[in-house]
Amino acid sequence: MIVPNAPQAAADVARHYDELDEAYRRIWGEHVHHGYWVTGREGAAEAAEALTRLVGEKLAFRAGDTLVDIGCGYGATAAHFARAGAEVTGFTLSEAQVAVARLRSESGLSFDVRDWLANGLADASFEGGYAIESSEHMEDKPRFFAEAARVLKPGSLFVVCAWLEGESATTWQVRHLLEPICREGRLPSMGSRADYEALAAAAGFRLVSYDDISRNVRRTWSICARRFAGKLVTDRDIRRLALSKATQSRDFILSLPRLILALRNGAMRYGVFVWEKA
Numbered sequence: 001m002i003v004p005n006a007p008q009a010a011a012d013v014a015r016h017y018d019e020l021d022e023a024y025r026r027i028w029g030e031h032v033h034h035g036y037w038v039t040g041r042e043g044a045a046e047a048a049e050a051l052t053r054l055v056g057e058k059l060a061f062r063a064g065d066t067l068v069d070i071g072c073g074y075g076a077t078a079a080h081f082a083r084a085g086a087e088v089t090g091f092t093l094s095e096a097q098v099a100v101a102r103l104r105s106e107s108g109l110s111f112d113v114r115d116w117l118a119n120g121l122a123d124a125s126f127e128g129g130y131a132i133e134s135s136e137h138m139e140d141k142p143r144f145f146a147e148a149a150r151v152l153k154p155g156s157l158f159v160v161c162a163w164l165e166g167e168s169a170t171t172w173q174v175r176h177l178l179e180p181i182c183r184e185g186r187l188p189s190m191g192s193r194a195d196y197e198a199l200a201a202a203a204g205f206r207l208v209s210y211d212d213i214s215r216n217v218r219r220t221w222s223i224c225a226r227r228f229a230g231k232l233v234t235d236r237d238i239r240r241l242a243l244s245k246a247t248q249s250r251d252f253i254l255s256l257p258r259l260i261l262a263l264r265n266g267a268m269r270y271g272v273f274v275w276e277k278a
């Protein structure tokens with residue numbers, strides 16, 4: 001498990017997404033997750049939708065199922081599943097994100113600003129759950145899994161898309177890529193595939209499948225870096241956000257080249273886990 005040199009708390013994660021709200025939406029869009037390229041010819045928005053569809057296929061939910069979206073961002077994935085008949089409850093730490101999510105018009109959606117680690121949900125109250133790129137931000141990863149196991153009904157599926165430490169990351173890669181990515185991206189820790197599998201098993205999950213889709217998602221960051229460079233020239237708000245010392249989260253800019261490199265050289269992996277609540 002990679003742990004950054006400076007501790008990262010839930011308040012730091014909330015500030016990151018609140019401060020960078022406009023930047024995320026103007027540069028990447030309403031999905032705050034990697035794109036998933038299958039043919040390689042997809043546009044960025046299409047690739048982001050494709051990751052949502054992949055999670056939906058893995059969840060294999062039916063119309064009427066209740067789903068919990070752990071770290072729901074702007075609610076784009078939840079809305080996609082609601083259009084297929086699911087009832088989705090989403091939590092984020094960001095006020096800015098929930099304000100956008102609540103503007104969605106699909107029925108069967110509910111969004112709240114709430115820490116997943118103290119979610120207050122009833123035991124065995126959901127028929128499926130998913131966490132797309134949010135587990136990395138959780139300070140207490142055993143509790144992240146324990147809470148998922150608690151609120152899911154027996155037999156439910158739990159899908160997690162996660163940034164992972166590559167099993168063979170070198171000391172140089174940890175020092176110059178993974179540790180700074182954790183610090184600049186407000187990740188209290190970054191686990192490996194083995195860490196996640198052990199934590200999930202301890203919480204009572206049975207592994208159904210694991211897919212390493214690093215090669216399919218890695219194009220995300222070169223597109224973001226290119227778009228960000230363009231916005232610095234054309235978008236006064238983004239330029240002000242990036243250049244102002246008052247923007248505490250602007251060090252994430254330094255992670256753009258690190259992420260490009262880490263996903264290319266295998267220091268960081270992108271995994272999709274499917275577990276079943278025993």
Ligand SMILES: C[S@@+](CC[C@H](N)C(=O)[O-])C[C@H]1O[C@@H](n2cnc3c(N)ncnc32)[C@H](O)[C@@H]1O
Pocket residue numbers: 010013014017030031032033070071072073074075076077091092093094097114115116117131132133134137138
């Ligand atoms: C990279 S974004 C992903 C958003 C969304 N899943 C998506 O794919 O568009 C990470 C999300 O996790 C949320 N998050 C991180 N830690 C959380 C926590 N402890 N409780 C609730 N949400 C959390 C953040 O607020 C943010 O919405």
